[in-house]
Amino acid sequence: MDHNIIENVSHLKNDDFYNFVNGLVGQQLVDNLCFQSITSTQSLIRNPNVFEIFNMNCSEPDFLTIRERSCFQLDNGKYIVKVGLLNNLNYLLDFLKQQQQNLNVKNDSIEKYPGLSYEFINKHPLLKTLIDWYLLIDEDDRICDDKHRLIKEFINAIIYNLTKPSNHFRYSDNIKDFALSLYILGGKLTYEFVRLNLPGSLPNLTMLHSLISNSNLKISEAEFRFDELQNKLKNLNIQYAFGSEDMTSVIKKIKYDSITNTFVGFPTPLAHGIPIKEY
Helix, strand or coil: CCHHHHHCHHHCEHHHHHHHHHHHHCHHHHHHHHHCCCCEHHHHHHCCCHHHHHHCCCCCHHHHHHHHHHEEECCCCCEEECHHHHHHHHHHHHHHHHHHHHHHHHHHHHHHCCCCCHHHHHHCHHHHHHHHHHHHHHHCCCCCCHHHHHHHHHHHHHHHHHCCCHHHCCCCHHHHHHHHHHHHHHHHHHHHHHHHHCCCCCCCHHHHHHHHHHCCCCCCCCCCCHHHHHHHHHHCCCCCCCCCCCCCCCCCCCEEECCCCEEECCCCCEECCEECCCC
16 A cells, blocks of 8 residues: 555545545445545544444435445344444554554654654654653653652653763752662662663762762761651551661771761770760
């Protein structure tokens, strides 16, 4: 079938429309459309129930002839359309609707990105997929749905950062929170493996350490944050939790911590069994 006809199928009329239908599904359906003066693609899309008239009372010879060719008459006097003809109509309607959707995507793309041609978008599968996905989200009214928020921010961050020098990379608060969680749960090697294989997706370690130092996550010797732990468990609606230490190392030398202004490494005295902070 002519590619130009397929591209312009939404605008076909009269003989061009009938020739197209004949080439796609056969002459019998053309006869039904012609009998009802359905002369264009848009007319058919707006009135898809072509066979409803066959259960009407009409004595016109042309009507009786086309009904006899298109239907079976049941014992109760009702008529049912032949399966093959019905399938042809459904196939035609599905084809036309798909072409209409493709045309809408093309028009939306041209309208939103006048500098990009439809051929250019089709040439790059990633770009086409992104446009289709965002259009789907808009149609389903899920633009603010939480389950899509993080992945959208990742996509935006990666694409934005790939067009900028590394010292101009930008990340949303949600991505920063995700980066902290990944670093804490997965460790440095896991974090770097993900970051280096997805350029622009996650902050580098320097920025990450800065986030940690500015977020009151600094661990101080002999400091127990029972109040913060209680608030965290309350927010998560957890009544019981288990804690364990996965690694205990011997401190080889005394170190000075400039943030807490203390020396780390001295044996810490106890008060009622609890180490004294910043002794």
